[in-house]
Amino acid sequence: MTETEWLAACDPMPMLSYLGDKGSCRKHRLFGCACCRRIWSYLSDPRSQEAVRGAELYADGQITQQALSSVQVGADRAMRPWSERNFVGTGPLERAGIFRAWVSSSAAKAVARPTNFLNNLARSIREATHYALLAEFGDRYTLGPGRTQHGDLLRDVFGNPFRPIVFSPDWRTSTTTTLAAQMYESRDFSALPILADALQDAGCDSEEVLDHCRATSEVHVRGCWIVDLVLGKE
Template structure:
């Protein structure tokens, strides 16, 4: 997939297919939590807690034992949200289908990571977005959800034709840019990035871009993403690179 195709694609399945095995591990989790969070107004408190827990574990902010203990308790509570009388009216049925779709994505978050689970979660997310919308607006709701999923992938990954490499300290460190040059992130810029990550203060990313530009960072797409990217979240590819996370 070319850079132009990546930046304009509106079909998340194509992007997932192009990513191949890159969309596993931490970013697999962050993509699925991003899908769930796009349905924020329909999430129960338990679902919100589950999303936060999965993200904390993906970011290594919580120990495995504590994660498993909290997951078991929250998972049991989440199952209870579906334990209610069967819906009768069309509105009740639609709301029930939204809850079931969200539940299925949350289940995928704790299952074996695969492209099948990604595709299934995309379908569940689409169904939730559609069922949460009046019937006359459902075609647009489907398009909007697919567009959001593509934007989420663009937040987690740079264009696939642009390869960045975080170099280990034993070869001098720094970022190997797509043009073959090496850029070493200065300490003051790294401290800004650490603050953004710690506080989840993504509105500071343009400040980080200015700091990198002042340090003569040569990569315009990276700077542009920090300045103009929308819907920034955990896993932002440009922030990850500055922090030394490949």
């Protein structure tokens, strides 16, 4: 994959394949969780939702691997009845509902896989992303416009791997770190343009950083590369 292809890509699957073991376990897991949060309404079983929350907490070192294993077991139990359903005698709408419930819960189970080996986790996140896309779009996701936002979401988490940013410690002021922390915890990234102004006041002259903060039409999620840089997260 070239830089031009990365910047224009809509489908996250080849982008994830290109990343391979680039980036951190934390970022891969948070991207998978972001995909699951897009299909939150389809995760009707609380155990599936708890698996996504647990994966996010584990990504930030807030729960143990044993606790993550526990929520993944719950996610597996939530998924199993749907994967074992018999389609005989069901109509197309019911079959679609069963399929959506199965792939949604499968995505939640995959993001909570308790591993710290990046190669293994990257495979799990590709699996989770595939299931999340199927839940959201069905077979249409290979052609549908929804891929665009998923590509943007992946770029929000990983940035541009072809142009790594050298982030100056001087840009981490009390104002920038407070703004970034508030957005990270609340998942409300509407203050990113304000963060851009604060970074500029701190001496930031990186067009990539400032433009990403001010691109109000872009999607932003927990793991956003700008917020992570300000907070010193990998």
